Amino acid sequence: MSGAGGTGGGAGPGMLRRLLRAFEEAAPGEGLAQIADRLGLGRAEAADMAGYWVRKGRLRREEIGAVDCSGCFFASRGCTTCPDGSAAVPRPSLVALTPVRQNPKGTA
Template identity: 85%
Template sequence: MSGPDRGTGPGPGPGPSMLRRLLRAFEEAAPGEGLAQIADRLGFDRAEAADLAAYWVRKGRLRREEIGTVDCSGCFFASRGCTTCPDDSAAPRPALVALTPVRRPGPGTPAP
C-alpha cells in the first residue's frame, strides 16, 4: 500500500504515520544525530522532514533550541577569519539548532 498514510509514494501531504515515524526516530536517535540524518535514514525529503518536525515542536513533543549567539565577537571562529557571518552587525548570526524529544511522564510519575 502506498500513499500519504504509509509515508511513501505521491500524495497530498504527510500522513499520520510519517509524523509518528519522525517523532519515534527522534526519540530513538543516537547522540548527535540531527534532522538531516534522520530524514535520510527514513527516506524523507529534508524539507518535508523539517515541516514534520515543526509540527511536533508546535505540539510540544519536540523542543527547538538555538545554540549560539547573535554576536559573532564571542565565536571561536571569529578570531580565525570566519567569513560565514555577514559584515552587517545587525544581521542575525547563524546558530546551531537542536531538536530534542520532550519526554512525557509515565503513569504514576509526577509531571515536572
C-alpha cells in the same frame, strides 16, 4: 505517492509518528538531515513535520548560540550581547531538536 494511512513516504499520520520515534531513538549527534535520509524524506518535508511536533510539545527546539551575535571573542564564551556596543551582524546558529520525555500517568 504515500500508501494508505501514511505508511509509505510522505507526511501522513504514520510518517509523523515514525519521525517522532526516530528522534526518540536517535543516536547522539544524529540530526534532522540524517533522520530524513533514513526515513526517505526530503529535508524540507522532515523539517515541516518536526515543526508539527514542536508545536505539539513533543519536540523541543533550542537555538544554541546567539542569532544576532557579532562573532567576537566573548560570543565563543557564551555571551549573548555585544559588549563593545557595535551593531550585531546576523549569523546562523545551531538548532537542536530533542524529544520531550512524557511522564507516565500517575508519576510526578
